[in-house]
Amino acid sequence: MQTYLVGGAVRDQLLNYPYQDKDWVVVGATPDELIALGYQQVGKDFPVFLHPETKEEYALARRERKQGSGYHGFVCDFGPEISLEEDLSRRDLRINAMAMDSEGTIIDPYGGQQDIADRLLRHIAPAFREDPLRVIRVARYAARYAHLGFRVAEDTLALMTEMSDSGELRTLSPERLWTEFTRALGERSPAVFFKVLLDCRAIASLHPAWAEALTDRILKAVSRAATLQLATPVRFAISAAALDTQQANQLCQTLRCSASAQRLATLFAAHIPLPALDNPENILTLIEQFDYLRRPELLKDFCDGVRAISGSHDAILQLIEKAARSAAEVNAAELMAEGYNGKALGTALRQKRCDVIAKLMKPN
Numbered sequence: 001m002q003t004y005l006v007g008g009a010v011r012d013q014l015l016n017y018p019y020q021d022k023d024w025v026v027v028g029a030t031p032d033e034l035i036a037l038g039y040q041q042v043g044k045d046f047p048v049f050l051h052p053e054t055k056e057e058y059a060l061a062r063r064e065r066k067q068g069s070g071y072h073g074f075v076c077d078f079g080p081e082i083s084l085e086e087d088l089s090r091r092d093l094r095i096n097a098m099a100m101d102s103e104g105t106i107i108d109p110y111g112g113q114q115d116i117a118d119r120l121l122r123h124i125a126p127a128f129r130e131d132p133l134r135v136i137r138v139a140r141y142a143a144r145y146a147h148l149g150f151r152v153a154e155d156t157l158a159l160m161t162e163m164s165d166s167g168e169l170r171t172l173s174p175e176r177l178w179t180e181f182t183r184a185l186g187e188r189s190p191a192v193f194f195k196v197l198l199d200c201r202a203i204a205s206l207h208p209a210w211a212e213a214l215t216d217r218i219l220k221a222v223s224r225a226a227t228l229q230l231a232t233p234v235r236f237a238i239s240a241a242a243l244d245t246q247q248a249n250q251l252c253q254t255l256r257c258s259a260s261a262q263r264l265a266t267l268f269a270a271h272i273p274l275p276a277l278d279n280p281e282n283i284l285t286l287i288e289q290f291d292y293l294r295r296p297e298l299l300k301d302f303c304d305g306v307r308a309i310s311g312s313h314d315a316i317l318q319l320i321e322k323a324a325r326s327a328a329e330v331n332a333a334e335l336m337a338e339g340y341n342g343k344a345l346g347t348a349l350r351q352k353r354c355d356v357i358a359k360l361m362k363p364n
Contacts, residue, residue, distance in 0.1 A: 025099065283357050292327070
């Protein structure tokens with residue numbers, strides 16, 4: 001029985017790039033042998049085990065055969081006769097198909113070290129096309145390593161385009177798509193993620209209107225959002241800002257995105273470009289749309305996102321933020337003490353908030 005560190009941990013060690021997770025492959029062993037050593041089995045379709053002390057994942061060497069469509073169309077074979085090279089051959093990219101033994105020796109049967117030197121993201125074999133999620137993952141790797149000079153190899157991009165045009169991306173579960181999109185949006189260069197998916201027509205396959213809406217202006221805004229370290233839901237909402245509200249809702253359903261991302265995406269789609277804000281009533285109406293009394297963070301995220309899209313709205317955004325803070329300070333109890341109640345209280349409360357905002361709009 002031999003154990004090897006594999007995949008991302010090996011890749012990132014060679015790149016001197018930070019990593020946390022470690023994945024291990026065990027060659028020449030059976031499930032019973034690992035269980036006897038205290039490993040806990042967690043995988044059903046293929047044997048993955050947790051180390052009894054470190055709780056890191058150890059998988060038996062395996063090979064996969066495609067027998068159906070989509071992610072679930074695989075049959076997994078495992079056994080002590082399967083070699084490390086066979087196990088590595090089923091991986092997506094050459095830079096992910098390296099292993100390291102206990103003495104630190106790199107096992108690199110498919111040229112991953114050369115691709116690292118050439119800064120290339122290149123698939124191992126035509127079997128790459130058997131898992132459509134790999135299209136999204138390659139784009140995510142491009143976003144992660146773009147600042148190191150990595151690019152997608154031309155033959156890999158061509159294969160990704162064929163896969164996108166085949167429609168098989170639409171067989172992926174929304175949950176798996178959103179998991180990959182969330183990770184990619186959190187990378188250092190998320191605009192590169194979208195650029196690669198546009199180049200291989202993956203976005204057009206998943207949501208044609210979104211592909212048209214991801215203009216250079218929006219991609220630059222996504223880049224600025226990353227520089228400003230805005231949260232992932234804000235980055236996603238920026239990417240959807242040029243859609244209308246119906247299209248944004250359809251996109252959120254396609255990706256089954258988080259509730260916070262959907263809320264922001266629909267708000268961005270509804271209010272960008274900004275409506276006319278030339279009177280207190282319009283400003284109050286806008287901030288009410290963001291539930292500013294109970295959820296002030298929504299309006300902050302929106303303003304931060306608009307700044308990322310266009311700095312020319314900065315003065316207006318400052319006014320919106322000041323208006324929200326001032327309106328929130330209007331005390332309903334004082335009006336109740338003056339005898340207002342019911343519908344009259346609501347009317348008086350709104351008028352007082354408009355009056356406060358009007359003072360902010362007067363030139364100094």
